[in-house]
Amino acid sequence: MAKSLPQHADLIEYKHGVAGHDGTLCDVDGELFIKPCTPHEIAFYEESFASHPQFAEYMSTYMGTLTLDEEQGGQTIEEAGAALIAKHTIPEVVVSPIPKDPKKVSKKIRTTQAVVLENAAHGFVKPNILDIKLGVRLWADDADIAKRERFDKVANDTTHKKFGFRIAGMRVWQGPDAKGEGVDADGYKVYDKFYGRQTIQDHNLHEAFHNFLFIKSAGVDEELGKLVAQAFLADVSRIQKIIEEEESRMFSSSLLFVYEGDGVALRAAMEEASRSPATLVNGDENGSVDDEEDLEDEERSPKIYSVKVIDFAHAQWTPGLGPDENALTGIRNVVKFLGEIGETSR
Structure with a gap:
């Protein structure tokens, strides 16, 4: 359930990001994630929550947008993020109208707005985070030749x-x-973009999943890691089914995985969930509640895991064009890797 957004709040630089543009922010409590973005991406959020509720369940909760001051207009995403960081205050919150033609987006990524989302990593004691970029092809139809060639090289040189x-x-x-x-x-080991571009190749891709899911020094042993893999598998399989039944194109979107990285807290959360099976859901945020007391109980429940689809700068709903097989190729293979990890011993 979305929380009300304050008109003004202190902002700090978001420290848990593992991929994407610089300039992302969060509020002091860590509940909100603020990312400068284009009108195209805002339009996708608006349309998804209005007309594609099943898919929207696996998006971070959309809470509106922030509009930069007029004198800051025309900035790049990185410049806009830096400006917001410098101000450390959320300006007036507005919900942006959907552009009349969201397909027409400037090739120069400039923005006067930021999208405000619920932070998927909020509520975990030690959130472990994995960003998986989807697609065999990474560029959208409006990309220029130079960008197509650059992205094709990334695709050809990686998994x-x-x-x-x-x-x-x-x-x-x-x-x-x-x-x-x-x-x-x-105490976090950070695997940057070069890890997935250089260290991890076709022959050792499984190592990345093991490095994410099994950390004995943090108390996440084989039993816990496999349980987390099984939970992830259930949700990614659901995402696969939803996208197979929809008609969209999402270039360079990602699956974002978060789980409790403190083994003691993770085991305790799983034990609590086993006593109340309804709480073992994606991020503990998709279940229904009957009244305010139930909502408060749900919010106090320790987090176990979360799976979200993120990054929609080059995404749109495309009636009549069929499912997004480009993104689905990656999703189906993620399902395969998670299935193998959840069933077999290391």
């Missing part, structure tokens, strides 16, 4: 070509007092 997806980035908690190469001050 996109064979599997229809790549690891765009990961952030995985390694346990208390963790140290070592790539481990930040908070």
Whole structure:
């Protein structure tokens, strides 16, 4: 359920991002995720929540947009994000109208708006995050030749070509007092974009999933990792079915996976969920509640996992064109990898 959005609130730079543009923000409590974006992406959010409710269940809750000051107009996404960070205050919140022709988007990614979403990583003690970029082809129809060639090279040189997806980035908690190469001050090992572009190739793609799901030093043993993989599998299979029944095109969109990376907290959350099976849902946010008391109980329930479809700068609903087989190639292969991990021992 979406919460009311304050007209003014302090903002800080979002620290849990693993891929995407710079300039993303969150509020101090971490409940909101603010990302400068184009009118095209806003239009996709509006249309999805209005007309595609099953798909919208797997989008981060859309809470409106922020409009930048007029004198800041015409900035790039990165510039707009930097301007918002500098201000540290949310300007007046407005819901943007859907453009008359959302297909016509400037090839120069400039924006005067930011989309406000519910933060998928909020509520976890130690959120482990994985961003999987989808598609064999990464560029949209309006991309110029240079961009097509650049993106085709990325696809041909990575796991996109064979599997229809790549690891765009990961952030995985390694346990208390963790140290070592790539481990930040908070104990997270950060796998940047070069991990999925250079280190991970077709022959060792399974290693990325294991590095994300099994962290003994953090208390996430084989039993817990496999249970998380099975939970992810159920939701990604559902996403696959929904997209197979819809007509859309989503270039360079991603699947965002989050789960509780503190093994003690994860096991406790799973044990609590086993006593109340209805709470074991994607992000504990899709279940229905009958009254305010039930809602408060749900909000207090410890988080286990979440799966979202994200990044819609080049997405649109396309009646008459059939399912998005480009994105589905990647989703089906993610299903295959998760199925193998959930069933077999390491």
